[in-house]
Amino acid sequence: MGKTLAEKILSEKSGTDCVPGDIVTVPVDFVFSHDGTMPLAIQQMEKELSTRKVFDPKKVAGICDHASPSPSEQVSNVQIFMRKFARENRMPHFFENGDGICHQIVAERFAAPGKIVIGADSHTCTHGALAAFGTGMGSTDVGAIMAYGTTWLRVPESYKFQIDGDLPRFVTSKDVFLHIVREITADGATYMSMEFLGSTVKKMSVESRLVMSNMAIEAGGKVGLCAADEKVRAFLAKYGRAGEYRELAPDKGARYAKELNVDATKLEPLIAAPHRVDNVRPVSELAGMELDQVCIGSCTNGRLEDIKTAAEILKGAKVHPHTRLVVYAASRGVLLEAMKAGYIQTLVEAGAAVCPPGCGFCIGRTVALGDGEKVLSTQNRNFKGRMGNNKAEIYLSSVPVAAVSAICGKVTDPREVMK
């Protein structure tokens, strides 16, 4: 019987011919956690398994990104706890304040087609863009994996998103995902493998695919997979990992539990309005709404192509005096490339506050909002209180919409002003 991407990877890894609903045990190729989840994972290992020893130091990473650079003495103490653990285990992969967001670091350095990647973070589904079975778990699971190197997984049913046609100008993979979540709602793919296929995805850069895979969890998805093709090979080669490439696609007769067709040519720039990711509206409907802050970055949209798009739009322009623009590159590597290309110079000249790579504004740990403020952000979640203030309103969009809106000081459709 033909297999979906998820079924293929899990069959191979578990050494069984598995079908949806089976519970399989698989070796984990890479496991990571961060300053919000690693301390509890270590604590669980120590308390419940009476060990602090990781199964293979090369396959485990700790990353200081969620509250970084550390804004408080409590966080600094938690980070000390992590560092100590990494050193005593001689873990070669420990990432410091400023190195970047866990998912970007893992995409650049560790995820590859067919691998099992587990992170103590819900957006670990990001790595599906590289055809890795990436999924998020809690600290207890991750503590157990750090100790034993294996985990159990329920083989998910698969949901096929057949996306075809050319995306119109200023319409991005972010809009594709917002369209999908509007159609299927925030729990439309719960427990399922979301598989993004079709000519639109084939044409997309890996960076753009990472946006959709990253957001799979916002529709309840367990993983958000794309096929591994030449673009994935080129992405890996850029980071000196061409050897980790292999082609991976669903079988011809793969059986999908559900399917949704998306005609990319009909899509338009979209916004998710407070306080739900599936509360999606066309930008035109919200156009003119004044904004206190615009945020560009996060593990969703903080990659080089995002910073480039922002810089191209903001070149020679200024951020509106009533609006603030905050920009975070997703990793040190992205920041260095963006500096070299002159994008950071452009953004700083335009009036942006460019911060060191990390999660920053996304959870309001190092950049918080004020009461009643309205923010347009390129991140993945707009829950109440997400950005550090219960009384703020969070709107989500693509980078082009965010950049143009920063100049205008209000929600703006890039197609209206960029001719």
Add this chain to the structure above:
Amino acid sequence: MTLTNIRSKVLRIYPPDTNTDEVISGKYKYDELDLKKLAVHAFESIDPTFYADAQKVKKPILVAANNFGCGSSREQAPQVILACDVSCIIAESYARIFYRNGFNIGLPLIECPGIAKNAKQGDELEVDFTKNVVINHTTGKTLPMKPIPAFMQELLEAGGLMPYLKAKHEKK
């Protein structure tokens, strides 16, 4: 091997898509590793009297509509609920990571379609694992629940993932 039935009073009924930020705000999770202390802030942003009220009911039951526990993977969410001495959650459905986390730490999560409309605060509910039903002793109504998968039952019986794995690895 079957689990012992759970019988207690409903403390709260939460709406669809109640997310983990609402269960425990992200701002606390970095600052406090002691779950008992963290528990004081459970549901604080949407339900400020939750913690105080939870102290008044013995081993209360939480009821929720669909997609309970969506959002972040933070395990502190089920952990603080457990630390408030909640005996189980009965929801229409759960977000995946929350579901997994709950069983891992030994918190029973019951899936029971229709429960949110068929229970009120203060009702006495019983989860019957032998018949796979939820009985509302206050109204007399019985609803079918989804049987707990065998593997999840094993986790609950062991007291969670860690004790389960420890026993397995020690046997080897």
